[in-house]
Structure formats: C-alpha cells, structure tokens
Amino acid sequence: MNKTKVTEYIENQLKKKKILLMTHIVCGYPDFETSYRIVEEMVKAGVDMMELQIPFSEPIADGPVILHANQKSLESGTTVKDCLDFARKVTSDFEIPFLFMSYYNILFKAGVDTFVKEMASRGLQGAIVPDLPPEEGSKYLSCMDEKGLSPVFIFTPNTSFERMKYIANLARGFVYCVARKGVTGLDTSFSDKLETYLQQCREAVQLPIALGFGVKDKSDVNFLIGKADIAIVGTQSIRVVEQQGLKALGPFIAGLRD
Amino acid sequence: MNKTKVTEYIENQLKKKKILLMTHIVCGYPDFETSYRIVEEMVKAGVDMMELQIPFSEPIADGPVILHANQKSLESGTTVKDCLDFARKVTSDFEIPFLFMSYYNILFKAGVDTFVKEMASRGLQGAIVPDLPPEEGSKYLSCMDEKGLSPVFIFTPNTSFERMKYIANLARGFVYCVARKGVTGLDTSFSDKLETYLQQCREAVQLPIALGFGVKDKSDVNFLIGKADIAIVGTQSIRVVEQQGLKALGPFIAGLRD
C-alpha cells in the first residue's frame, strides 16, 4: 500500500504539532465569498486540513446545523460545478490539503471516474463520503487510487475490530473515527470510553486517525492529544460564525490548541 | 253491531246534504284562543264534523304543514290535559260531533281505558289513531265500544278488499278512506281511479265513508258527491289561516259546497 500525499502530509505535520486540526465548511454557505473568507481565516488561524462539503439535498448523516447550511447553500443556487471551481480556487490560494466531503449521489451522478478526475484536476487530495460503505465503493476506490487521492473511511464505536481491520485495508489518507453514535453537531463526552475506542482504532489501522463529531473547544482537543492524530471541528465553527460573526472565527480556531 | 252516535248523526245529515264536510285542527296551534276561534268559524261556515288533533312529538303520518303545527303547539307548551279541556269547551259550545285525532302513544301513556273515559266525559264522539292498526287495538276497541264512542279506522288504495272487510268488521262511526299514498297535505288527483277505489270501499263496509288527504277546493268536493259521504279537509284549512288569516276561513269553508 502506497502512502498517499495526505498521509505523508499528516505524518510531516505531526512532527511539528502534537495534534492536527481539520475543519469543515459547507461550500456556498452562506455564499461563496464568505466561504472563501472562512477558509482564509481558518488557514490563517493554523488549521492543518479542511473538508469542503458539497451540499446535497438529502444529507442523512448531518445534524441540524450542517443540514441547514446544506439547504441554504442549495437554495441560493450552489451547483456541484460551483463547488469544483471553488475548490480550484482554495487549493491554489492555500497550501493545506483540502478534501471533498459529500454524499455518494454527487459522485455517482457525475460518474465516479469523471468526478475523481475533476477532483484531482482541482487539486483536491481526498474525499469523505459518509453514505458510501467500502462494500459499495470498489469503483470509487480504484479511481481514487489511480489518481493518488485518499478515500477516507470511517470507524465508529459500533464498528467491530474485525470490520475495522477490513476497512483499514481499503482506507487511504487517514481514518475518520466518529466519536459517538448520532449525527454531526451534538455533544460528545470525552471520556475513558472514548479513549479505549481510540486505542482500538489505532490498533486496527496503520494510517493516522482523526476524531470527529462533537469536538468544540480546547479541552476537547487537549483530551485527544496522544490519542488521535487529528481533531476534526465541524459544526462548532459554523456555529461560531453564525452566532459571533466571521471575526470570531480566527480566535476560536487559534484557541483550540495551546 | 250497534250504530254509534256518529253514524246516526252522519246518516241524518246526509238526508239534508249531498255530502258532509269534516275539518281538522291541531289543538293549541298557534294557541288555544285561536284554535277556539277557528272552530267557531268552521262551525259557522257549516262544517258537519271536526277532528281535534292532539299534538305528538313523532307524527309519522303527517305531512309538513300539520307536522309543523304539531311541533309549534308542543313548543308553546300544549299538554294532553289542555287538549281534553279544550275539547270539553268546544263540545259544550258547538253542536257538531268532535273526534280526537292523535297517535297511539298519547292514549297508551294515559292508559287506554282512562283515556277513553276522559274522552267520553269530555263529550268527544270518536277517535282517529293512524298508527294503531286494528290488529294492535283490541283493548282500544273494547273500551270505545263500552263508551259508545267511534273508533274510526282507515282504508287505503293499498288495502286489499279482503282486508277492508276485516277492518269494516271492527270499525265504528265511519271509515276514513285515504285518497292516496303518502302523508297529509299533498296533492291528490281526483280521477276515475279514485272513483273505482271508493266504489270498492263502499262495497266493503256498510258504514258511511269519508275521503281525506288532498281535498282542497269545491271541485274536489263536487267530485266526491255521490261517491263518498264525507269530504275531509285537513291541511288546506290550516294553509288558508296561515296564508290569508282567520277571516278567510269562513268563506273558504262555505265555498267548498254549493
């Protein structure tokens, strides 16, 4: 198994930082100009990687905040094409790796190979597709491999060790460890149980592991140091922008790590 | 079979007139004072006999006009006792025979024997009870017989000749020949068919025969001369009072016969 660029990047960054930070935006929410400025703020504040979510009309794995952002973005006319263009822009302007996050239909409708090619040509480095289990994803896997992109797969507290190993075998880049049951945007308790779970994830896979769902402040991130390689902040940064404005975003992100 | 007073009276009157006239009021409609004045007008105009209807809450054989009168009378508080008192008054003040008309429950609730006694003591000479077929009326028949009152029974165009003869056997006073199907107050066509029917009625019974339901003007009454002994005017006189006032009643009644 060849290391993808994402894995290499993560391993390099980890030499400099105790834990990396990956954040998330919904493309075109509230508009593309703001999306760009959010990326800019985040990168300035030291984020290591970013997920760019292509909005979808049926986002079954997302909680209220991201769901709402999906919807608003679509209502304002966001297309997949817009998102690809946007990705082109941010991958050119900023140095960190960007991954697409979306639902499988977006890839499927475009044609998986076409879509992966487009991703590659836009400088994206991987994708997270929460409704595409590895069993259904062989075509996607081979296309991604071909382009050297990282198909990021998911572990959950419900995933058996055996299945983790099966998934590990197919995963590239890193593994997205979901902290708990449920959708994005709800509270997670950062506890011993979570630690045990992360140990198991670590044992199952040699790739870096990222922990997401419910990470929202410095203490959560601190908890994860040494247990995971990447802390994923999704909903919370959208909330910060919605509630306190764009200005608050930089300080929020910067304040997540010492 | 002894002749009742009613039969004798009819036979006597028929010596003087080609056809007798029986009219109808609903006691207490619109109030007892008016009821009295209606009786007075009718008698003055030459009516030969009268039906006094005791209002009942479920008058199944009556059409809209009489039904409405039943209801209004009850709503204004008319009781059976009031009707008996009213009957006492008119039988004292006027010479013609008066009969009660009502539904069986009024008699049944009072007790048939009690009720018949009360009728007799009030000077009434008979009764018409449209929901009491002879089969159900043996007690009523014997009580009426005992007091010399006339239980008037009904023939209809649906009644077989055989059944007419059965009814004839039990009937006293006269027989009420219903002109057609349906309830009171609708139009009747005075035709050959009606004549044939009346001939059959006449053959079935030796008592005088009265024709009712739909008799409303002089030509109807004229048609009946020689075919029936009594013309019964029910609904039409109520209509005249309702539409043209009490003053119109005398002329209307008087104008029914030459």
Add this chain to the structure above:
Amino acid sequence: MKNNENNENNQWGEPISSGTQVVGPYFGAYGGAFIPEILYSTIEELKEEFHKAKNDPAFWEEYKALMSNYSCRPTPLTYAERLTEHFKGAKIFIKREDLNHTGAHKANNVMGQGLLVKRMGKTRVIAETGAGQHGVATATMAARFGFDCTIYMGEVDVKRQRPNVFWMERLGATVVAVKEGTRILKDAINEAMRDWVSNMDSTHYVLGTACGPHPFPEMVSYFQSIIGIEARKQILQQHGALPARVYACVGGGSNAMGIFSGFFDDPVELVGVEAGGYGLSTGQHASRLSSNDSSIGVAQGYKTYFLQNHEGQMKETHSVSAGLDYVGVSPILANFKETGRVRFEAATDKEVIEALTLSIKKEGLIPALESAHAFVQAFKEAPELSADKAIIINQSGRGDKDIFTVADAYADPAWREFIIAKAEEYHE
C-alpha cells in the same frame, strides 16, 4: 339458535332461526307493528320475503358469501393482551366489527337488506341516519346494488356530520336534511317513514337498527347474528371455553343483538351498555333500560321503553356518541331486560373518553365512541373476574370517523388550529 355443527360447508354456522325470544312480532310485551294502514301490504310483503329467505338455507349462504367477498367477514376476535395485563383479571377479547367495510357492524344489516330488496324487485332504498354511519352504509349498499338512494338526516346532524354527508353524496345518495322536530335521528326516522308511505311500491326502507315495526327488530337481529355466531366459534377456538360475559353498547340495539345472538342458549352473562351522557342523575342521557327515566310507550312503529314525559311526548336525549343518542330501544332487548337475560348498564361521556384513550394506547384499537361504552363497563368488571375467565367486548365500529367529536372531547388545540387554518384557506 344452535349452530349447525354438522353442516360441513357451513363454516360460520347458521343464523338464529327459531327460539321464541327473538321471533316477532312480539317479544314479551314489546314490539308489534304500529304502522299506518297504507304500509300494511308493504310490511306484509317484507315479512313474507324475509321469512322465505330465513327459511332458505341458500339465502344465508349467499349472505355470508357477500359479506366475505365485499366486507371482510368473518371479522377477527382479537385477544387484547395488554389490556388484560393492565386490568389483571379476565382475559379480554374484542370482536372486531370495526373492520367491516364502511367501518361498523351497520354493514351486516344493510347488505342483508340489500339482498332482500333485490328479491323483492324494488329499485330504491331509503334510510334514516343520525351520526351518518348507517347512512353511509346504506348509500354504499345502494351503490353496490345499483339502487337509487335517499338518506334522511336531521338538519342538526347534517351540519355536524358533514364528512359522512360528503361520502353519501359521492356514493350517489340524495341526502335530505330534515328540518322538523328536534332535527336529529328520531325526526329522520319519522321523515323516512313519510317517504315510505308515499313510495312503498318502488322503495324499501332500510331501517338501521333492531327497532321499528315488525319484522325489523327480528330481521335486523337476524342479519347481525352473524357477529355472535362467529364470536362463539372464535372464543371456543382461541380460549377453549365460553366467555363469562359479553359486552355490547346499545343504541337501537342491533350490534348488541348481533353478538348476544351467539350466546342466548349458553351460561354467559350478557351486558348491554347505554349512553349515560352527563350521568344518569342529570337526566341528560340516553339510558332507556338502565335508568328510571324511561317508560313503556309506542312510537315510530313499535312498543318499547322510551325516554318520554308522563303524557307520552319524547324527551331530548344526550350522548357524546351520536349513534346511541336515541329515545327508543330494541323491543327484543326491552324484553330481555324484563326476563333478566341481559343486564343493562350506563357509561358516561367522561368514562367513554377514558376507555377510548386506554384502548388506543394499549392495543392500537380505536373504537367508535358508541363501542367505547361497552369498553367502559368491561373495564370496570374485568378485574372482578379471575384470569381463567374470558370476556368479549363487541367493538361495533371504528372511531376514526369520530375525529371531529373526539378531538373536541380531548379539546386538542392543534386540531383547532388546523381547522381554523383550513377555514382561512377557504376564505381566500
């Protein structure tokens, strides 16, 4: 009244066919035919046709086939496990007349009379209706058989039961709003009678319950007896023994006569439950056999207990359930009251809503408000009986038809908002 166990083709037994208790014209002192003379030959024809049919085993087979192909007879007998656990007494079984086509036992009667109408060669049917259930059932039967149909319904009921009126009209019936009297059920009966005395040659009057002149009480009971015949077989199959008690609500008495018919000859206690309205002591109820407010009388063609004043004028009655809100009651049941064969109880409006709430929550069953009266009494008595005993409740109809009334009874604010919003939509 015995099931013919030897007839192999006769899966669900035969109807009550003899037994002095349920053969008219008189049942003890009650019943008779107090009809205008004009109807004499019509009633004679009906009696004759009914008796021919009743004595013709093929007729009952035809009736059963119709009810199983068009409605869903046999209706199930459902064991109510969670209610049984709740009351910790007798096993509660529920006879599911709510599953009939059009949602109530009324279908049994109208479809049976429909077959008779065909035999008599008539082309038009009329009926009275209060809540509208019997009206919908009759209009449905008329549509199915291709008869003309007129339904008489008090003006007050037309106003409050619009959904049923809507369906009757779609079914092709003419619905006449009766503007006379108290403008409710009893006035609709009077008006139907007035139609019948005018049009008896072409028209059959499909009376909706086990009341009215002979042969209606007997005839309606005969058709409804299919309920009891099935229930008896089913309880023996499912429980292995007869029930201790059978409960049915009593409006006119047809569903009660129906289920009781299966058990007259058995050592089974039969309990009829009337509408207690605001409570027997308030006088605002429709309890003819379980209160002291009624007396024997003759009206609407028959003799029975009526809620009437001392001079024989009918009183106003009250019940949350339109189908039980009636002044008279089946003469057959009046007689069973006198002989003691049936015990009569009353359930108040309030108790009815409580029983409804419980049976919905515990069993997913929504009895009609009428039927819920039977549930009330069964729920009161179930705890008295030991767990090896069974009781049957007749669920005569389904309650979703009652949504306007039930929502009002629960004073559901969301329902009110919905109606208000809908009205605003219509104003625009």
Add this chain to the structure above:
Amino acid sequence: MKNNENNENNQWGEPISSGTQVVGPYFGAYGGAFIPEILYSTIEELKEEFHKAKNDPAFWEEYKALMSNYSCRPTPLTYAERLTEHFKGAKIFIKREDLNHTGAHKANNVMGQGLLVKRMGKTRVIAETGAGQHGVATATMAARFGFDCTIYMGEVDVKRQRPNVFWMERLGATVVAVKEGTRILKDAINEAMRDWVSNMDSTHYVLGTACGPHPFPEMVSYFQSIIGIEARKQILQQHGALPARVYACVGGGSNAMGIFSGFFDDPVELVGVEAGGYGLSTGQHASRLSSNDSSIGVAQGYKTYFLQNHEGQMKETHSVSAGLDYVGVSPILANFKETGRVRFEAATDKEVIEALTLSIKKEGLIPALESAHAFVQAFKEAPELSADKAIIINQSGRGDKDIFTVADAYADPAWREFIIAKAEEYHE
C-alpha cells in the same frame, strides 16, 4: 415464490422465499445499502434476524395468525360486477387492502416488522410518514406491542394531515415535525435515519415501503407478499383462471410488490401506476419509472431511479396523493422496469378523481387517492380485454382518510362551509 400447495395447515400459502428477482442486496443494478458506517452492525443484525425469520416456517405462521386475529386477513377479493358491466371488457376484481386495520396495506409491513422488533428485543420504533398512513400504522403496531414510538413527519405534512397526527398522538407516539429540507416525506426519512444512527441499540427503524437500504426492500416485499399469495388463490377460486393483468399504484412500491409477488412466475402482465400529477409533460409529477424525467441515483440508502437534477439534487415532486409523492422508488421495481417484467404507467390527478368518483358510485368502494391511480389504468385497459379475461386491481387503502384532500379536489362548497362554521365555533 411458489405456493406450497401441499401444506395443509398453510391455508394462504407461503411467502416469496427464493427467486433471484426479489432477494437483495441487489436487484439487477438497483438496491444496495448505502448507509453510514455507524449503522453497519444494526443492519447486519436486522438482516440476520430477518433471514432467520424468513427461513423459519413458524414465523410466517405467527405472522399470518397475527394478521388474521388483529387485522382481517385474508382480505377479500371483490368482484366488481357493476364496473365490469360499465366497461364491457375484462372482469374486474379488486383486492381489498382497504379493509386492513388502520385502513391500508401498510399494516402488513408494520406488524411484520413489529414481530422482528420483538425478536431483536428492541423497545422503541421510529418511522417516517408522508400522508400519515404509515405513521398511524406504526404507532398502532407500537401501541399493540408496547413499544415506544417516534414518528417523523415533514412540517408541511403535519400541518395538512392533522387528523393522522391526532391519532398518532392518541396512540402514544411522539410526532416530530421535521422543519428541514422541503419539509415533506423525503425529509422525514432523512430525519428518521438521523434518529436511527443515534439510537440503534434500542430502536428499530420501521421503514414504510420497499425502498431504503438492504434488507428493507426485500423485507417489506416479503411481508407484503401476503397480498399476492392470497389474491392468487382467490382469483383461481373465483374466476377459475389466472388474471390477465394485475394493477397496483406505485409510491415506494410496497403494495405493488405485495400483490405482484403472487404472480411473478405466472403469465400475468403486471402494471405499476405512478403519480402523473398535473401530467408528465408539465414536469409536475412523481413518475420515476414511467417518465423520462428520472435517472439512476443513490440516496436515502439505496440505488434506484430518482427524480433528480443532472447534478444529483432531488427535485420537488407533485401528486394529489401524498403517499405517491416521493422522489425514489423500490429498487426491485426499478429492476423489473429494466427486465420488462412490470409495465409502468402514470395517472394524472384529474384522472384519479374521475376514477375515484366512478368506483364510489358503481361499487360503493372508496379507494385511497393512492390506490385510485391503479384504478385509472385498469379502467383504461379493461375495455380492450375480452369478457372471459379477468384483471385485478389492488385497492391498497381506503379513501375516507383523504377527506380533506378529496373534498378540496371536488371543491365541495358544503364541506367548506362546514369547516368555516367549525372554525368559528373554535374562535368563540
């Protein structure tokens, strides 16, 4: 898929149990399980439990007993004599799923899943609902089994389907108004999925139709196959031969799969009828398999034809009938479209009201607006077939639940007055 004719106890045959056409996860190119990883083990458990049940003959017997004691299976197959006369073509038979408890075929599915929930030892069920039929059915099942229950329903639907919400609440269910997306059925599905990924340990998601991730399409079809198994026996009994064609409406596809299941191996033409809305040419419809407006996609856990734009975003759909107003369709039917085993047609809103009017008037049957779509196509084709042929229409549900919609479709002024008067009463 063959009925086991030798099993004497098995009066109504056995369910579809093999045959590559209806065994998942894939049906041709369609189906699959596109689910978030967190659900993997839950779905595995469900698959296992379902397959154990499916291979256990006692389970089907238990299921049939439940459906015959609690609902009224077998439901009748009604010969529609007057409709047949009207169209002067094939004999028209109607399978009466409207007589099920809660008024539609939805009961078959929910009660079956209820048995599985018991086997899995779960204590809570959730479901999506559009018109509210599946919500009421699920809440009913939950009440009967004693499960906690939450129903997800788009806010728009909650507002317009208040009667069903009212009953769900009485049944003890929590009804959640989904305020996201287009606030209709598909959004309710998404929201139910979100609940499931949070509570799968205690909770089973009772999907309402033959869609969603494997094993739902297969499982829902399995339970619904009871319709076809019965219908096949019944048509052979009543008509003495197989039908020429079988018609069913297609929303998600469960009632169609149900009745078609009886005839897959027979020379019988199967016709699925989708919602043509204002007409296929207007784009305002919900025709996934009979229009050219759809394309293959993956959403809500499975691959099938969706009404979506060229980038994969779901479109808004339209139908007079809430239960057919859905963007996706059973993957099993998508495959049958491809193999040609099933023909798909569309019926417009207008045609639906006409067919409804006719079946009410001619047979006294009130099909649900959904079911009336099947009637439309059958009525179009019946005259083409000779009188010795038979056709079956699946009447998936009863239409009295649709009164608010139907009254609006007929623009009935008396209904409007009634609602306005009621609203005034509430204002006081």
